[in-house]
Amino acid sequence: MRTKSTTITIISVLAGILLWLPEVAAHHGWNWTEDKQTEMTGTITEIFIGPPHPRLMIETDAGPWQVDLGNPRQTRNAGFVEGEAKTGDKVLIRGHRSANKDEHIIKAVRATINNKQYTFYPDLLRED
Amino acid sequence: MLTALLLGLGDTALAAALRQSGIVYPLTGSAHILGLGLLAGSIVTLDLRILRIIKRGALSELAPLLSRVAACGLLLAMITGVLLFSVQPAHYLGNGAFLLKLLLISLALINVFVVHCLPHWRAILAGQPAAPLLKLTAGISLLLWLTTIVAGRWIAFV
Numbered sequence: 001m002r003t004k005s006t007t008i009t010i011i012s013v014l015a016g017i018l019l020w021l022p023e024v025a026a027h028h029g030w031n032w033t034e035d036k037q038t039e040m041t042g043t044i045t046e047i048f049i050g051p052p053h054p055r056l057m058i059e060t061d062a063g064p065w066q067v068d069l070g071n072p073r074q075t076r077n078a079g080f081v082e083g084e085a086k087t088g089d090k091v092l093i094r095g096h097r098s099a100n101k102d103e104h105i106i107k108a109v110r111a112t113i114n115n116k117q118y119t120f121y122p123d124l125l126r127e128d
Numbered sequence: 129m130l131t132a133l134l135l136g137l138g139d140t141a142l143a144a145a146l147r148q149s150g151i152v153y154p155l156t157g158s159a160h161i162l163g164l165g166l167l168a169g170s171i172v173t174l175d176l177r178i179l180r181i182i183k184r185g186a187l188s189e190l191a192p193l194l195s196r197v198a199a200c201g202l203l204l205a206m207i208t209g210v211l212l213f214s215v216q217p218a219h220y221l222g223n224g225a226f227l228l229k230l231l232l233i234s235l236a237l238i239n240v241f242v243v244h245c246l247p248h249w250r251a252i253l254a255g256q257p258a259a260p261l262l263k264l265t266a267g268i269s270l271l272l273w274l275t276t277i278v279a280g281r282w283i284a285f286v
Contacts, residue, residue: 006181007181010181017278048216048219049147050146050147050148050153050215050216051146051147051153051154051215052153052157052284072150072153073150076150082148
């Protein structure tokens with residue numbers, strides 16, 4: 001009897017953790033970002049092209065921001081590959097900022113560097 | 129010194145291949161998950177058996193089998209883990225969840241070492257029931273390996 005209740009307790013705790021995870025989670029998808037699409041300019045301080053997730057670090061007037069690009073395949077399909085940009089380049093990001101104001105992350109729909117556009121999510125691009 | 133060595137992993141040809149190929153990284157990730165599955169599946173079963181939450185099966189048979197499967201899973205997870213890490217070492221060394229995961233794995237390995245040194249471990253291999261001290265180490269093992277998985281998953285979310 002005691003064993004059964006111990007087992008139930010363990011399973012409940014694990015299930016609780018699993019249910020709780022998506023709440024804090026996931027820079028996958030868009031549900032952690034603002035609905036509105038905004039623009040941001042900055043200077044590239046770091047470029048990472050590769051799995052699990054390509055990203056830029058940029059310095060803006062509002063301090064450092066992380067720019068999440070598409071997944072590795074989407075980023076390559078957008079034409080953004082090794083050598084396309086270097087640190088120090090100016091970048092214009094169009095995308096969705098984190099809904100959490102304290103989190104300086106923007107998920108890019110499109111990046112413009114040296115007058116060249118890299119569109120990671122063509123279907124989601126909203127032109128003004 | 130150690131940091132320089134770890135950062136240097138990112139400059140290897142293997143790390144470059146992981147960054148550039150579209151399939152090597154997902155396959156390595158899959159093998160890492162297989163390693164976790166083997167490790168967690170066998171060690172949780174063994175720990176629950178030692179704690180007598182599972183009562184079926186003779187410990188003298190289960191303990192050597194499950195601990196070896198766990199060791200194989202751990203080895204696979206560690207090899208693939210180093211490969212996944214090599215893709216961006218500096219990023220992971222600055223990730224709190226990753227550092228916590230390394231700490232938890234270190235503690236879990238110390239626990240493994242302690243267990244294998246205990247006369248109580250040899251006692252269960254010889255068919256005797258698990259002593260209270262061994263049950264304590266089984267509880268610690270459960271806690272450490274499960275929190276290792278949670279910390280590992282958290283790496284992507286900090």
